[in-house]
Amino acid sequence: MTTEEAQRRTSGVSATTAANTGEFGIANPARSTAWAGAVQAGARVLPEHARSHNRALVLQALFRAEGLSRADLAREVGLTRVTISDLIGDLINENLVIELGVRTDSRPGKPATMLDINRNGFVVVGLDLSFNSRFRGAVTNLDGTVLHREELDVTGVTGSEAVEATALILERLVAAATAPILGVGVGSPGIVDATGTVLSAPNLGWKDLPLQQILSMRAQLPVQVANDANIAALAERTFGGGGADMMLVRAGRGVGSGLIVGGQQVYGSGSAAGEIGHVMVGTDGGDICVCGKSGCLETWLAIPRIEARLANATTEAERESILREAGERLGIATAPIVGALNLGEVVLSGPSELIDGPLIAAAADTLRDRTMAEFVGDLSVRMTTLGRDIIVLGAVVMVLTGQLGVY
Template identity: 30%
Template sequence: MRARNLAVVLGEIRRSGPLTRAALADLTGLTKTTVSKLVSDLLEAGAVVETGAVRDGERGRPGVAIALSGHRVATLGLEINVDYLAASVVDLTLAVRVRRTRPADNRNSRPETILRELRDLARWAVSEAEAQGLRVTGAALAVPGPVEGGLLHNAPHLGWRDVRVTGLLDLLDLPFEVDNEANLAALGELWFGSGATDFLYVSGEIGIGAGLVVGGALFRGTNGQAGELGHVVVLPDGPACRCGGRGCLEVYAGQDALLGAVAPLSGRVAALPGAAAGMPAPAASLEGLAGLLEAGDPVARAACEEAGRALGTALTSAVHLLDPGMIVLGGSFALLFPWLERPVGDVLSARLRHMRGKPPRLVASQAGADAAVLGAAGLIIQQVVADPAGTLGL
């Protein structure tokens, strides 16, 4: 009962705070004595702070207000992706306190090696947070593949199969969750992006995933494996995909496909205005590709057009099945948005406008490249607010 009431009070403070104790009693239906006791426990745990006096709407006289505290409770977000490791620490107010991305080549890597490096990065982030007076209460890890009960089934771009990730990270001594990168990036967009609460977040990395947010909640499917947009079928007999299928979206619009299509151009970028002489194969990076696109290179534009049309085809199927409120292009697709918007939008409009009033709006992500690692930290913050007694040992 007390645990439930702590969650009710903290949830109300998060949703509507700062609030006086009297206002909290009104909103929760708890007695003022109970509220005062609970607030006192939350103050002691560092989950809330007293702010200056505010007017109490109900009674018309000023009182001391209670707000979420950013001074003590924090959570750790981690990410393993194909070409980097990342860590972030977020406090209870969702302010980002620590973040670092470490470039890495994790293709066909040994899980033990990568997880050891990740553990070092995590320890560094925790000690940085502690130096700011924060206590990290839990962590979540984003991985590029479907996860079920801590088991990463298959991350084809890492070359990992059936890796039990949780066990390998137990040494961190923190309550620990693992989830799909796209799910966590969608939550990152929800909490650290535009403020929209209904959208399909499309994560364009080496692989392509998606996370559906409906009414501010992530849709996970029956086994937590929904949103694998990268393996939606674009052309049944198309080129082989690493997943074992053929003609999946990733084959046409994954980062390797995009960069591969412009690989013969790598040398040409050196001739672009502002390019330094002797730059190594610049189109082999997304930034190089963006440079070619900005310069109006026709091969680069055609590659982006083809990827955009494939993405539009897969998103047509996704809109029919998931009915998202909006489509948010994230990761590399956010960087390439100016060149993807028209081909993707054209396909969506042509295929959807007769069945539905109009296709969902198409926008670029506002959470940026850190969406997944921030969403991971935010997920644990959400768990703290939902159960302060259990997570903070109250």
């Protein structure tokens, strides 16, 4: 690896950069500048943690509204101009923030120096392993704007071959990066624990696979791995305008979901939050599922199942009835969740030609019928606006949160 490559491949954020350019060195540990990182259950807090929290706040403010001056930030965040200047000084040194020049509009006082996140100074790599037959990945800037895409056919590929395929597409993406890589985010199907170990992903034949560790060693970069539907919820929250109490349901080969409760991602007692595909819906039977039960949500909502039913439909009315039934079943299954968590939003992700129409309308109707209007009156049931990139974007959010504390 040449020096330039090392330069490009290694995030310049950490002060330990120089030590990490060796091919077999240890990758940068994920910097938990997010406050949440410091305040995990029963962790002491030092002034330096306050500093990283405030630093993350500044970055967040710059993320959300571009074109802020130091004084603007001071007002926004609540710190003094002095402290903001100090923090911004650090951030500029780390090349995370840049000065855009003086504010042009005419008003009294010294003209302000406009600042912004260095949106193109770093890139993020996002990987989507959720499709059955192909892995997808992208290089994005810090905005989530896709700069480069890669796809890889993985039909029938499982086990360690699938790991190799993941490493291969990651390698290609890393090679395509035009700026230092802040980190790598991976959305994997199955159950993924907090350490990025895939506890179980039947489709890929993975069990207790420490994917984060493997990829991090290979790429010499900070890597974060999480469940695909879960990070889709993250993406919707950050880039799709999702609220603080939200559920994202993803219909594909199977059915999964991700939950944001009180602004926080839900992980669950066994890292299996969102796994609603094999919850039985209703009390009137249903088709047999691969899991052995009858009438699982997946038998109603999985895309192959819907397509199979639609294949027998001859009229438009039949087609609509099939889609409405799928939506109804989704409504029946999610009504207790929406009620118990008092969710404000249910967002759907999947092929829009099937989902965005009678299905989603029926789901909304059913949800309203089966819950108390007083509690869920302003419930919004809608399609995601992020389309097929939602997993990749979720991976980006994961990296931004993990490395910069931005969310």
